[in-house]
Amino acid sequence: MKIVSRAVAAFAHAGYHATPVSEVAEAAGVSPAYVFRLFPGKLGLFVATVDHCYDQVTATLVRGGEAVGPAAPDDVLAAMSAAYVNLIRDRNLIMLQVHAQSACDVPEIRDAVRRGVARVVRAVSRVSGADPGAVQRFLAYGQLCHLIVQADLGAVDESWARTVSAGISH
Amino acid sequence: MKIVSRAVAAFAHAGYHATPVSEVAEAAGVSPAYVFRLFPGKLGLFVATVDHCYDQVTATLVRGGEAVGPAAPDDVLAAMSAAYVNLIRDRNLIMLQVHAQSACDVPEIRDAVRRGVARVVRAVSRVSGADPGAVQRFLAYGQLCHLIVQADLGAVDESWARTVSAGISH
DNA sequence: CAAGTTACTGACTGATCAGTCACATCTGGG
DNA sequence: CCCAGATGTGACTGATCAGTCAGTAACTTG
Numbered sequence: 237m238k239i240v241s242r243a244v245a246a247f248a249h250a251g252y253h254a255t256p257v258s259e260v261a262e263a264a265g266v267s268p269a270y271v272f273r274l275f276p277g278k279l280g281l282f283v284a285t286v287d288h289c290y291d292q293v294t295a296t297l298v299r300g301g302e303a304v305g306p307a308a309p310d311d312v313l314a315a316m317s318a319a320y321v322n323l324i325r326d327r328n329l330i331m332l333q334v335h336a337q338s339a340c341d342v343p344e345i346r347d348a349v350r351r352g353v354a355r356v357v358r359a360v361s362r363v364s365g366a367d368p369g370a371v372q373r374f375l376a377y378g379q380l381c382h383l384i385v386q387a388d389l390g391a392v393d394e395s396w397a398r399t400v401s402a403g404i405s406h
Numbered sequence: 407m408k409i410v411s412r413a414v415a416a417f418a419h420a421g422y423h424a425t426p427v428s429e430v431a432e433a434a435g436v437s438p439a440y441v442f443r444l445f446p447g448k449l450g451l452f453v454a455t456v457d458h459c460y461d462q463v464t465a466t467l468v469r470g471g472e473a474v475g476p477a478a479p480d481d482v483l484a485a486m487s488a489a490y491v492n493l494i495r496d497r498n499l500i501m502l503q504v505h506a507q508s509a510c511d512v513p514e515i516r517d518a519v520r521r522g523v524a525r526v527v528r529a530v531s532r533v534s535g536a537d538p539g540a541v542q543r544f545l546a547y548g549q550l551c552h553l554i555v556q557a558d559l560g561a562v563d564e565s566w567a568r569t570v571s572a573g574i575s576h
Numbered sequence: 577c578a579a580g581t582t583a584c585t586g587a588c589t590g591a592t593c594a595g596t597c598a599c600a601t602c603t604g605g606g
Numbered sequence: 607c608c609c610a611g612a613t614g615t616g617a618c619t620g621a622t623c624a625g626t627c628a629g630t631a632a633c634t635t636g
Contacts, residue, residue: 238500250511253423256593267615272595330548341420350559357566368569372550374571379549380542386510387519396527397520399538400545426623442625481583
């Protein structure tokens with residue numbers, strides 16, 4: 237659905253609560269009324285968008301991991317990390333995850349986030365063959381990427397910011 | 407300020423955009439009009455709340471780290487981690503950080519987040535004496551805590567969820 | 577007690593936004 | 607050509623919310 241893929245970028249800016257449906261509609265080149273005709277409501281649209289986002293994230297990770305061919309788990313994880321860090325350039329997929337996580341007080345959104353994280357964890361485990369501890373570490377540094385992108389720490393030239401983003405940003 | 411400390415809990419539920427000032431006012435036991443009299447606007451109130459939140463977080467970490475007395479950096483970091491994980495029980499301080507991070511498209515909020523993270527990073531480095539890489543790892547696992555709290559993964563009894571929260575939640 | 581100052585509020589306004597609905601305008605099949 | 611379904615929209619409504627303002631109550635100080 238074209239609307240959903242445009243919605244990723246639209247919601248990525250300000251998140252669920254702060255993005256009017258009219259903005260998503262404009263980004264998709266249709267009227268707000270039509271969006272409500274295709275989706276049961278703003279919430280349904282957002283959930284579909286989040287699902288789509290995690291699809292793309294999972295696909296990106298799998299592609300990155302499989303690119304190194306059969307290799308030691310740590311090497312595959314490293315390749316997947318590099319693929320994820322590359323998403324920082326785009327920003328949209330990372331920002332949407334962040335906003336979805338922050339809107340988890342809405343049960344439907346929380347469930348979408350759980351589904352998405354579950355898919356990511358399973359894909360990373362399966363493709364890398366790494367043990368749970370290594371997968372957890374992978375996820376932790378992934379979440380650190382989110383902070384770096386949100387606060388745009390790559391643009392901060394101070395010692396503390398370099399500590400946070402060492403080896404990740406720029 | 408009493409209003410600010412009550413605002414932490416109020417904003418922690420649904421975040422900046424989804425929490426009306428009237429809700430904060432009610433939590434503080436005053437009228438919405440009075441909140442606008444004391445603060446330049448909703449944004450000013452939120453920024454003050456975020457600053458207060460990072461004050462508390464930093465203080466919690468420092469207290470946790472100093473409790474072990476002079477010790478090896480890794481041991482101090484472990485104590486600080488334990489102190490941070492304890493915040494999960496409260497939820498409010500962690501959720502507010504998350505919501506502040508997600509509202510970073512508002513420049514004033516982004517600046518408040520940067521100030522807060524800077525204070526945390528400096529405090530952790532100073533009290534633990536750990537090298538930047540270890541501090542970065544500390545922060546990464548801290549961010550992982552955020553995901554666990556947001557999506558309430560402690561309540562999910564599935565393999566992927568245990569991978570994410572191993573050694574942190576439950 | 578008078579006068580000033582601080583603490584606080586009810587009642588409003590203007591803007592924004594989710595969601596609806598009646599109404600177009602295409603499209604292909606018989 | 608006619609009709610049925612799909613694709614789409616403009617114009618509305620009702621609710622919510624940030625922010626204002628005029629005014630009241632409660633202290634403080636001389």
